[in-house]
Amino acid sequence: MRPLLYIFSALVLMSLAFWAYRENYATQSAQKDVSRLQSEIAYLREGLSQQRAEWAYLNRPSRLRDLAALNFDSLGLLPMQPGQFGRVDQVVFPLPPLDFSQMGPPIDTIGTLDTEVDPL
């Protein structure tokens, strides 16, 4: 009975050692992966902040103002004026389309003046 137990324990020990060995390498590769991903995130974030800075620089109010002035011929942009505020009832909304389906045939009407009535 006892030798069987020894053999069994030795086998368990070996399989545990194998498992630990594999876990060790799996962890190391996961860590490498994480650090690669993190440096990629850092790189992308840096790029993102650079893009944002660039966007803000290109959209700075003084540049937009100069561009609006330069392209006045095509854009016709002017500073906003108080008079440009409107009311809803100033907006011309399109009328609903007329419904012609209910219209009957044209009617001929002949006008007859009552002769008794004085025209003026």
Next chain:
Amino acid sequence: MTRTPLRPLARILSAREKGENPDHIERENIRLRAEVTRASSQTRAEGRLLLLGLAFFAAFTVVGARMGLLAASEPMEPRTAATGQEISGRRADITDRNGRLMATNLSTHALYAHPKQMVDPARVARELAVLFPDMNASDLERRFTDGRSFLWLRKKLSPEQMQSVHDIGDPGLLFGPRDMRLYPNGKLAAHILGGASFGAEGVHSAEVIGVAGIERALDTRLRDPAQANTPLALSIDLTVQSTMTEVLEAGMVMMNAKGAAAVMMDVHTGEIIAMASLPDFDPNDRPSPLLKGDPADSPLFNRAVQGVYELGSTAKILTSAQAMELGLVNADTMVDANAPLRWGKHKIGEFEGKNYGPLLSVTDVIVKSSNVGTANLALKIGGDRQQAFFKTMGLFDPVPIELSEASTAAPLIPKRWADIVTITTSYGHGMSVSPMHLASAYAAIANNGIKLQPTLLRRDRAPEGRRVLSEANAKAAASMLRQVVTRGTASMGEVEGYEVGGKTGTADKVKATGGYDKGKNINTFAAMFPASDPQYVIVVTLDEASENTGPKPRRTAGWTTVPVTAEVIRRTAPLLGLRPKIDYAPVASAASATTPVE
């Protein structure tokens, strides 16, 4: 173990035969037995002690080994903590109230040299001097060859410059990564942002620290790693700020002023929507402060906060509002305005020696800007109550806004508050405060009498304020200010649809040597709009302005600051989403325009 009986029969019998006491045998046996027990328990105790000693030894060895390992090993970031926080642990961005970027970071490189590793110092010096015109070839060569082993060359490099330095190809030229603070809007809001520079510098990194403005005042918040990813949102509206600066700049040129400042504030929240001071500077390339002369002449000087000027007549509304609040008068009470007023050896007169008296209503005192009428109101109020009111209006303390310059710019207050001081301060002379103070006091009137703490940071809701005037009196004061524009000294301030109400102020500049400088004015216009339900307060100040289109230069605020302010309001109010109150021409509605014609 065989147990020896205490009284072995054989020995007892033989002892009895020999006539010995058998009890001796028993005692001897008891002694032997006790000795054996003692010996075994001693061994056991010793064993236990040894075990305990071993355990302690092992524990201390582990702790010691760990400490040694930590002390000796290279520091390394924990890679498994996958928060990503430490990656962006740098200075937080600054945005305007709508999230538009005002300050951010950019990665660049610094250039340094290890002269001892240089192959050809003379050639490097020559080529660097070609790349950077501000460097001198012979000077550089001398520094490369004087035996030093390390030398900073440039704090920031553009990518193109970096490539050119790479192309020189000398192993003695090295690059260190740097985070650089960038202000994409250039000069816009320069005085608010302040600027940043490098603190402790190393080859691998450098601290970015704020040197002025909000960058310095909120340096701890901006550098806090926990908040590095949350941008700091200011109360500034970038579009309004830009428009206001543009109009102010044009106004400053047109009115031949040497400086200008403007502050616009939301009266319901105390937020500063725009604040400008001219001349300004580029925070990306902050000029060095003046070493001699008046610091106020430097573009770094923030006139809106640091510039303390005599309020001039803009203070009169405070006196009238207080007199009404104390129940001494109401808007229609007639007060003595007979000029000149004699007080001891002093004579108080009106503008250009006029006399608006003998009696004026309180409203007309403001509308006509009567010094004498205001002085008489102030005498009714008394010096103590006047001081207390100015204090509650915040005119005696530095403005508590988030700028590093604000805390150092204390108002100039007379030490002794004699009656003549009561008189002169009532119409804004003899006491100097900043345009920011004035804006904050006017905002209290505009906010129906509730004084709020001004701020440069975005507020999502109105903070708790302190009531300094009753609602009725605040409304009455606002109505007086409106009449100043409709029929008083600020008639050029009318902007159709926006019901501007405000008060002009013209004060002679105080000379550094004491006394007043005649002919050099500080012109101020403090206004609120729309006066019937004030939303915003604006204060515009022009330094030494004069309007020269007439036969002689006009230096009063009504001719210089007021038209500039009106233009600022005309341009910015629509941007703020304020609908003008204009009687619209009735437009033929769609329905009536398309009624079928018979």
